Amino acid sequence: MSNPPLTAIHLGGPDDGPLLLLGPSLGTTTATLWTGVAQRLVDHVRVVGWDLPGHGRGRRAHPFTIADLAAAVLVIADDLNVETFHYAGDSVGGCVGLQLLLDAPQRVSSATLLCTGAAIGTPDGWLARAATVRAGGVDTMLAGAAERWFAPGFVDREPGTASALLDALSHTDAESYAQVCEALAVFDVTNQLSEIVTPVLAVAGSVDVPTPPESLRRIASDVKDGDLVVLEGVGHLAPAEAPQRVAGLIAEIVGVPQPPSKTLEDVHRAGMAVRREVLGEAHVDRAVAGTTDLTADFQHMITQYAWGTIWTRPGLDLRSRSMITLTALVARGHHEELAMHLRAARRNGLSNDEIKELLMQTAIYCGVPDANSAFRIAAEVLPEFDEHPGAPS
Missing domain, CATH: 1.20.1290.10 (AhpD-like)
Known part of the structure; x- marks a missing residue:
């Protein structure tokens, strides 16, 4: 396996500001998941995201691991001529964050890990999902996506945000989606959490089904310097569901002023x-x-x-x-x-x-x-x- 090429998505911010790299969730894109958060941080933070292979602007890749994705994120930082950066990632993006903290702790100043886990689901479950998507395409994932992703009532309150995320899923390359599933099937750093010394903020959604609060509590308690925040009434895609609250948490850990109301x-x-x-x-x-x-x-x-x-x-x-x-x-x-x-x-x-x-x-x-x-x-x-x-x- 080799490092998959990741496309940097520039979301704004001053060139001399601290760099924040953003990682997406399976089936989403940086634009649909993180724009609301980024808009609230760009006064003080240089915000750059990346898309998973075959998602959004992400190019298709050969089979890869979570470690391969983490190495590719470091390439983005190198291309930006930045030695150290802050990181935030949701779900699989959070897994990539954990891998970065293990593989290159000297590069990451802080990590905000949202709706994720040291291991997510079960290997058999991920392999079965990969087989389903290869056989029937990503449309097989659309039927239950809203229930997996969002808190009850969110689709009615924010239909535009929900539809944009579901549309991004519908345009995801099926083989690439399956490859991410296979990467998650073999990802498990539970026994390595105690090796992580970088400050970690673990953020859970109180009604998140795929990665419930206990998953984030495990991360916060096992790393050397971890805190846990549980967002009430939030599901699996916290950056899209609660952008103001997530932006405020990231601003605090990065050390920049809290985002004001938009002018x-x-x-x-x-x-x-x-x-x-x-x-x-x-x-x-x-x-x-x-x-x-x-x-x-x-x-x-x-x-x-x-x-x-x-x-x-x-x-x-x-x-x-x-x-x-x-x-x-x-x-x-x-x-x-x-x-x-x-x-x-x-x-x-x-x-x-x-x-x-x-x-x-x-x-x-x-x-x-x-x-x-x-x-x-x-x-x-x-x-x-x-x-x-x-x-x-």
Whole structure:
């Protein structure tokens, strides 16, 4: 086995601030799980997440272990030229955190481990789930996902957040999901917890079924320097269910001021972060550099309202928002914006085949001439993107 390549997801924050690396739960993405927490920390903390292989922006990988994932997280820190960092992870992301504390304790300043365990479930259970997903796809996991993930009533209270998380699960690569299950089947560091000397904050959801509070209590009591917090009325995905409370706990252990209520400047800052993530650093830098007295207010408005208010909403992931945006741009004939958002769609995880199907759909509902123009633009833009994958536009 070798280290799977992990894609760094930059969520904002000052370059000279302490680095916080975020790990996701099985079937989720950094964007859907952690955005609400990240937005509350980026005033003082540089926040970077990563997606599991075959999840979100994560590339598929050969079979791997939790130790392989931990080693790949260290590569992200190395690429960021950071020697020590803080870490927070939910579920399997928390398992990766425990492995980091064992394998590279000198690199991790603190760890916030949420809804996780030194071992989760049983080996037979994970192997059976891997076989089920390989045979029937990730749709086999959708039926009971809400009950596994969320506290009772959460879906009704926050339908947008819940649907975004379930949508991320539905787009997860089945083989990659199965490989994570197999990695969890052999993960058990219960007898090594006493070796961990880094400060650990174990955070449990009071109604978490997969990793109940006792699982986190075991971690907090067995490591050398551990504390336990139980969040009342929270299930398995605490960062999404209780972002304000989780952000406050992380701020305390990292040693930065508690996150205040969001201001308009916070909204603008979050908008600029997602704008850079979607459109690319070079594109946004050019737009900022080209700002004049005439266009400054317009640029500020677009960043605050389009990017900071709409693109950062938790109800849809970035991939889905790209699909909607492409359709709208085809319908209105906004060709310059279409070229820009075709590149953005690839950055957000859409494949060329998916874009083709989207444009085929627009031929029926927007009109053949509009779709014809869109295909012409796509034929120019997509080969350029594929020649330099992930390059800023």
